[in-house]
Amino acid sequence: MTTQLLKGGQLVELWPPSLAKADLRIEHGLIVARAASLRPRAGDKVLDLKGKIVMPGMVCAHTHLYSALARGMPGPAQPPRNFVEILKKVWWKLDRALDREAIYYSALIGAIEAARAGTTLVIDHHASPSFIRGALDTVREALSTVGLRGILCYETTDRGGEAELKAGLQENQDFITNVRHDEMLRGMVGAHAAFTLGFESLRACGALADKLGCGVHVHVAEDRCDAEAARRRFRKSLVARLRESDILKPASILAHGTHLEDADLNEIQEAQSWLVHNPRSNMNNAVGYAPTARFGANAALGTDGISSDMFDEIKWAFFKAQDAGRALTLPDVIRLSTGGARLASTVFNKRFGSLRAGAVADLIILDYPSPTPLHPSNLFGHMIFGISAAHVESVMVNGRFVVRNRTFPKLDLEAIYREARRVAAKLWRKLVSHDH
Numbered sequence: 001m002t003t004q005l006l007k008g009g010q011l012v013e014l015w016p017p018s019l020a021k022a023d024l025r026i027e028h029g030l031i032v033a034r035a036a037s038l039r040p041r042a043g044d045k046v047l048d049l050k051g052k053i054v055m056p057g058m059v060c061a062h063t064h065l066y067s068a069l070a071r072g073m074p075g076p077a078q079p080p081r082n083f084v085e086i087l088k089k090v091w092w093k094l095d096r097a098l099d100r101e102a103i104y105y106s107a108l109i110g111a112i113e114a115a116r117a118g119t120t121l122v123i124d125h126h127a128s129p130s131f132i133r134g135a136l137d138t139v140r141e142a143l144s145t146v147g148l149r150g151i152l153c154y155e156t157t158d159r160g161g162e163a164e165l166k167a168g169l170q171e172n173q174d175f176i177t178n179v180r181h182d183e184m185l186r187g188m189v190g191a192h193a194a195f196t197l198g199f200e201s202l203r204a205c206g207a208l209a210d211k212l213g214c215g216v217h218v219h220v221a222e223d224r225c226d227a228e229a230a231r232r233r234f235r236k237s238l239v240a241r242l243r244e245s246d247i248l249k250p251a252s253i254l255a256h257g258t259h260l261e262d263a264d265l266n267e268i269q270e271a272q273s274w275l276v277h278n279p280r281s282n283m284n285n286a287v288g289y290a291p292t293a294r295f296g297a298n299a300a301l302g303t304d305g306i307s308s309d310m311f312d313e314i315k316w317a318f319f320k321a322q323d324a325g326r327a328l329t330l331p332d333v334i335r336l337s338t339g340g341a342r343l344a345s346t347v348f349n350k351r352f353g354s355l356r357a358g359a360v361a362d363l364i365i366l367d368y369p370s371p372t373p374l375h376p377s378n379l380f381g382h383m384i385f386g387i388s389a390a391h392v393e394s395v396m397v398n399g400r401f402v403v404r405n406r407t408f409p410k411l412d413l414e415a416i417y418r419e420a421r422r423v424a425a426k427l428w429r430k431l432v433s434h435d436h
Contacts, residue, residue, distance in 0.1 A: 002045050003027045004399065005038060009049035009365070010374075011355045013056065014383070015338040017376045024054070026361045029183065029399040034357050049365060053387075056353045057120025057362035057397065058310035059340030062217075062255040062276040062302025065110035065124050065139060066098055067091075069424040070305075074432055083223035083287055092159065097430040098128040100138055105423045107142035108416060112408065114308035115146055117389035118364040120397045121344055121352070122148060122308055123253065125190055125217055127155035132167040136175040140185060146411070147402035149362065151347055152179075153190030153217045158201050165201055169208055176212045184398060186214075186347050188253070193219040194241055195229035206246030215251025215273075215347075218242075221264075222256035223287045239264040248273050251346065255302060258282055258290045269296040274343050277336060278304035279317045289324045292317075293332065300339030310337060311389045318384050330380045361399040366391040 004026040011022050011034075025033040025044075040046050076089040098106070103126075114122055122143075128135045136152050143150045152175060156168035168190070176187035189209040194202055209216045221227050221238055230238040239260070242248050248271035257275045260268070268275060275295045281304030282290060292299070303313050314337045321328035341353025351359040368374075368391040374382055395403035402408065 003032075003041065003043055005040055005044045005046045006054065007038070007046060007048050009052055009054040011054050012379065013353075013355055014379070015335050015353075017334070017379045019374065019376050019379060021051070024355065024363075026396070026399045029361055031355060031357055031359050031361050034355065052393065053366040053368050053391075054355065055118075055364050055366065056341060056355060056359070057364050057395065058118050058337075059121045059123070059300075059344050059352065060114065060119050060303055060308045060310055060313075061123050061274070061300035061340035061343055062253065062278060062304060063110070063122050063124055063308055064126070064305030065107040065122065065142075066095060066103060066126055066128065067305035068106040068110035068113070069102060069420065069427055070094060073424070073428050083285055084225055086285055093431055094427075095127040096129050097427055099131050100134070101423055102427045103128055103131060103135055103138045104142050105416075105420045107139040108145060109420050110308065111143050111146040111148050112411070112413070112416070115148055115395050115397075115402050115408075116392065117307070117309040117311065118366075118392040118395060119308045119310055120148060120362040120364070120395060121150065121340070123151040123217070123302070123340065123343070125153060125155055125219075125255070127157075127192070129160045129164050132164065132171050134171075136171060136187070137178075140175075140179070144184070146408075147397050147400060149184045149344075149397060151186045151188060151217075151344070153188040155190045155192045156201070156205055157192035157196045158198055159192070159196050165204075169204060173208060173212065176214055188214050188217045188251070188347075191216055191218040191247070193222060193226050194238060195226045195233075199234065202241060202245040202247070209249070209252070210246055215249055215253060216247045217253040218247060218255065220254040220257055221259040222282075223285070224259050227259050237264065239267050243267065243271075250298075253343070255304070256282065256287075256290065257295065258288045260291060262294065265291065265294045265296070269298070272298055274298045274300060274339070276300045276302040276339075277317060278302045278306075279320045280304075280306045280313060283316075283320065289320065289326065292321065292336065293326055293328050295336075298339070298343075299336055300343050301337045302340075309389050310340075311383075311387065313337070315384055330384065334380050334383060361396055363396050364392055365394040365396075367393045
């Protein structure tokens with residue numbers, strides 16, 4: 001394998017903040033050397049970065065790639081009045097309309113746009129009740145086409161009855177087992193929000209995760225209805241349901257956490273489960289503002305399917321905190337944004353989010369001609385008020401460039417987007433026919 005030598009870059013790591021001009025040597029998908037000056041060796045492919053910024057690739061800790069073809073789709077005949085109606089009238093109709101073709105192109109477009117924004121790993125929460133068996137392999141195929149890493153799961157739920165529940169559990173099990181040694185992919189057990197899962201179904205998710213040695217990726221307290229349903233139907237708190245179902249464990253991802261109380265947060269932190277904040281989605285669905293200042297060390301940032309642009313999500317997380325008058329400082333937001341890399345490190349047992357020797361070679365090169373000085377003490381200010389996905393010039397994943405000089409060398413984007421538009425129109429016709 002050719003060794004790549006990246007020379008003359010400004011190496012930026014967000015947490016703790018650092019900036020240093022140095023060279024990197026990349027081999028076998030890893031950063032194998034870092035120094036102020038590395039001499040080229042025989043066989044090195046040398047790239048002169050001319051002072052451009054190099055950063056670890058972004059990690060989106062919670063997304064829904066299947067929403068990529070929803071952009072501009074027709075709304076329901078009667079507009080939703082609350083969160084449950086948003087689910088029933090929009091997202092549950094969309095996911096049921098997905099077939100293999102729509103899953104593939106949703107994931108392909110989502111992966112392309114993630115890469116374009118400097119996101120090198122997506123943690124996806126997938127649902128397609130009309131096409132369950134083979135759904136995750138279809139998403140895997142799309143990610144592989146682009147060259148991104150992923151942590152995938154299928155959203156198990158009681159919504160479609162026992163047969164669909166069992167098929168969802170089996171899809172998770174098969175995928176987790178098949179990618180256990182894949183350098184680009186891992187699997188988790190997926191679960192929709194607990195209010196769509198009965199006692200035995202939720203326990204089945206926890207038991208499967210125990211059996212396979214992984215975590216559960218589940219929506220938690222996105223809306224008040226989740227916690228209220230636990231009290232009304234099961235006479236216990238939502239977090240108690242998760243605990244009794246063995247969902248609370250160090251590898252589990254609890255997305256949203258918008259309506260968690262202090263006692264809930266304490267228990268989640270004791271279990272070392274991960275909480276993922278999705279500010280743009282929470283604002284769009286008007287479900288409230290998560291108590292992010294209380295999320296603790298195992299916290300990360302996601303998009304919930306509103307793109308995979310983490311540069312944008314960082315800004316929204318900060319501005320929403322400011323607007324809400326919450327005690328979430330600029331350093332808090334930046335640390336939150338790097339949580340996905342820490343989470344990925346535990347899942348893959350590799351070092352993400354670093355530009356040090358031994359870390360995975362998942363990195364992005366930015367052409368950011370700053371009009372003001374850039375140094376570690378003001379790096380966070382540049383992240384909020386300057387640097388954006390528009391500055392991403394090249395993207396490397398596992399030591400290979402998937403984006404080079406703002407182009408995808410191995411992809412015919414014009415043909416892909418043309419086909420995606422055809423598939424989206426077909427998908428939308430299904431939605432309109434079901435709505436009438």
